[in-house]
Amino acid sequence: MASKDTFRGTAAGLFLAGALLASIYYLQPETLAFESDLEENQEDGRGISSLEEQGYIILTEDEQSNEQARKEELISENKTLELQIAELKQSIDDHEELDTSESSSESEESEDTYYSILSVEQGMTSKDISNRLVTLNIIESARPFEQELSDKGLENRIQIGEYTLNNKMSIEEIITMITS
Template sequence: MANNSLKSFASGMIIATSIFTAVYYFQPFNKREQKIVENDTLTSEEVQAYLNNNGYISISEQTYDELVAKSKEFEAIKNQTQKASEPKLPEQKETVPIPPSPEVEKKIFTLTVKSGMDSIQIANLLENAGIVDSGREFEQFLTKKDWTRSIQVGTYKLNSSMSYEEIGKIITKKK
């Protein structure tokens, strides 16, 4: 008897599913529910306003191509000048860091670390301020030292002559 009950239940499910399918596919189309999607086209004024509001500029393709060509010319001249001025030295396995020349202006920056800031945000702030050469490298340095979770909330005076180690010790209050 249980077998007949199961067959009856399965038959009922098939019939109900068939009815719902028929109603769904064969119901009359209601035009009031149809959404008309209009093709929004932007005017050049709207595009220009967007660019200006977000700090971008637009240039023509011709101007862009000219800038790219000049950039390539500049790189080629720069490479030729560097090659010509480099003395021929035997290969060295270790590189010795060159201290910054005294005529380079030291940049001073006050870093304010707020609650919720991560090491990537801090590294980008330092790069934008000219304190570190590469925010990505500084963030990798902090990660390698396992200092990313030790950064303390506060305000710190930093300058561009500091090493990654010095900056890291200051913002993590490590000794």
């Protein structure tokens, strides 16, 4: 009979061999799978077309070197573009700093101009229109607009339509526009 040490040695050897084979299988499954697929396809006579059907991309050495060169070219172009973007951002920042001091009054005026379309519909009263003008930020208060319409007797002469107005227009200009 064999001794316990012989059985233990054999068991340990089989365990290590199994562990080694398992680690090779799990660490390199794609390589082994590719090689087995390649062998099967060569035996079937289908070869490259079968691999392409399975999703593999087959390149010749020239195509591979061309793709590698194209990749390097794109990386270089990308770096160049990133540098240009950084330069443009810096240029914009510099330009904005110069323009800030020179055009602060101009930008404040242009930022405060609101353009809106006033839609006058049938049945709207002068009060409805003045409230709408306040909502659109064309006038600050409805009261002076209503008073001006009343003073000129134009409350009933408001025309139906759409009017493009801005908050820089005077009350007289707005009244002239919507009553003509």
